[in-house]
Amino acid sequence: MTDVQPAPDIPAATEPVPIGKVRIRDLRKMTAHVPRFLTGLREEYGPIMRVPFGNQYAFIVSDPDVVQDVIIASSRKFDKDAQKVGPGPDDWGSTLERVLGKGLVTSAGDYHRKQRRLIQPVFHRQRISGYGESFAKIASEASDKFSDGKQLDFQEAMYELALGMVTRTLFDVSLDSDVASTIRTAFPRKGGPLRWEMSPIWKFLLYLPLPANRQFKRGLRNVDAILYKMIEERRRGSGDGEDLLSVLLTVQDGDTGEKLDDKELRDEAMTLLMAGHETSSGALTWAYYLLGTNPEARERLHAELDEVLGDRLPEVSDLPRLKWTDAVFTEALRLYPPAWILVRRAVTEFTALGYHIPKNSVIMVSPYIVHRDPQWWPEAERFAPQRWVDSDDGDPLSGNATAPGRPKMSYLPYGAGPRQCIGNSFAQMEGVMALATLSRKWEFEPVGPPPARVTSDITLQPRGGLQMIPRRRR
Ligand code: HEM
Structure with missing residues (x-):
């Protein structure tokens, strides 16, 4: 990909039908599962396609070389402030900025x-590994509240677990x-306002005097007050100095001080706090959804945990031996990347690929679409953790993900380049420790048929939740 010169405009063949012309049947499919709908369009239109996005077009790219260019090699030519040119008023993005600031x-x-x-x-790997044992402890305490044989709102349970892990590591609170x-x-x-903002359809609700908008403002003021109080306490030196907030207080620019x-x-x-819990809870929810429907993978997980851990909680030093557990989490992130x-x-x-993309265009890279491209992923729709484990067991999928030749950008659940998830090691360790602790x-x-619909506004989650029945193993 180069800076433009003589390049053709995107030919009509890469342009899916405008949403207005989508048949009602397609519209239903689209709203039920946007990522799957877009994956279908990619199969029809190829690795660069132009889709209507508010009052303009967005370009969805899924060719690994173009992805590499957009998010790594030429990343300075691609800003992350795309919200500002998305559908809706110019201040699109402001609710998120009101919450996250700069x-x-x-x-x-x-x-x-x-x-x-x-x-x-x-977020250095070594520092993060200091939190490994608390991940296991928190997951163990959470699972002590499950009742044998009693239906559980699993999505909710994973949300609470991930929130607990991030509040403990960030602020040392429960x-x-x-x-x-x-x-x-x-x-x-x-x-609620944070979700409405992500939707061109519901965004207008932000501008109405609704109780939810008032509650949001009040809530934000309250969270701010608590955060500033904790910062002040850390400055005064209370706490053991081990939580992430205490560490953030000490960071210093090497040149300017x-x-x-x-x-x-x-x-x-x-x-x-916000980036670190919804993503992780989504990843765990999908991992268990996949394990629930794949008894073989589940049995292999239990066998590994019985062998490596027996009756004790996992420790960080166990991680190199928890290969299947890691592969389960990694494969779940392939099929259902929360971001x-x-x-x-x-x-x-x-x-890109000979197509002209105008200045200010919105460019979208979807890990979901890329991760299901059969060119890089044989039996792409199949949950197969063995892809991530080298083995000579004769299964053609074994070790396939680590084989040479597969482009790096065909797997990017944590993004890549200068905007890559800063919490990637944290999230991977948290996920594997939680899986090991819970499944041990x-x-x-x-319970019931697998979820057919998803919510994809902030992170990818099963719509309507996920119900599971816990059965005690030991
Ligand atoms: C399975 C869990 C997670 C997934 C799948 C995930 C995924 C991602 C992705 C794809 C991005 C890049 C977004 C982009 O390029 O536009 C990102 C950014 C980020 N993530 Fe995560 N994340 C996870 C967990 C976490 C955790 C646990 C934390 C913190 C404790 C975290 C903190 C962040 C931050 C701060 C950014 C912004 C980085 C930057 O732009 O410099 N994430 N995450």
Whole structure:
């Protein structure tokens, strides 16, 4: 991909029918499962397609080389402030910015680069591994509340688990803390201003005097008050200095000696809190949904946990031996990447695969679509953790994901490049420790047919929840 010169306009063949002309049957399919609908369009229209997006077009790219260029090699030519050119008024994105301020997710350009440089060391793999044992402990305490044979709202349980893990590591507080309960009330999981903002259809609700909008404002003020209080306490030196907030307080620019001020600390803490629980809870929910429908994979998981752990909780030193557990989580992220779409804005016009893409266009890279491309993923729709495990067991899928020749950008659940998930090691370890802890003691049996619809506004989640029956193993 180069800066534009003589390049043709996108030919009509790559342009799916405008939404207005989509048949009612398709519209139903689209709203039930947007990622699957777009994957179908990719099969029809190829690795670059132009879809209507509000009053303009968005370009969905799924060719790994183009993806590599957009999010890594030429990333400076693609801003992350795409919300500002999306459908709706110019302030699209403002609700998210009101919550996250100028934290890592919402900032851009030089400011983002500076903050990222400062914060990156906090997420160093070695430091993060210090949290491994608390992940196991929190998961164990959560699972002690399950009742043998009693139906469980599993999606809700995973949400609470991930929220508990992030509040413990960030602030050293539990799920009964003010911060956790204020987060639940201020940002409800179903509906509410944060979700409306992501939807061109529901966005108008933000501008109406609704109780939900008032509750959101009140909630945000309350979370802010709690965050500033915790920052002040850390500055005064209370706490053991091990939580992420305490560590953020100490980061310092190597050249200028600059540190984060209170507002920056508030924005980054809020960003980590929000970015760090819904994604992880989605990943665990999907992992168990897949295990529920794949008895062979589940049995192999239980066998590994019995052999490696027996009667004890997992420790970080067990991770290299929990290969199947890791593969289950990794494969679940392939089929159901919670951050299923990454959005950028083209700062300049450019060409990709011979197509002209105008300046200011919205570019979308969907890990969901890329991860299901049969060109890189044989039996792409099949849940097959063995792809991630090298073995000479004769199964052609074994070790396939790690084989040479598969483009790096055919798997990107954590994104890549300068905006790659800063919490990727945290999230992977949290996921594997949670899977190991929960499945060591419990087996989960799905209730009813698998969810056919998804919500895909902020993260990818089964719509209508996921019901499971826990059965005690030991
Ligand atoms: C399975 C769990 C997770 C998944 C799938 C995930 C996925 C992602 C993806 C795809 C991005 C890049 C977005 C883009 O390029 O536009 C991202 C960014 C980010 N994630 Fe995660 N994430 C997860 C967990 C976490 C956790 C646990 C934390 C923090 C504790 C976290 C913090 C962040 C932050 C701060 C960013 C913004 C980074 C930047 O732009 O510099 N994430 N995440």
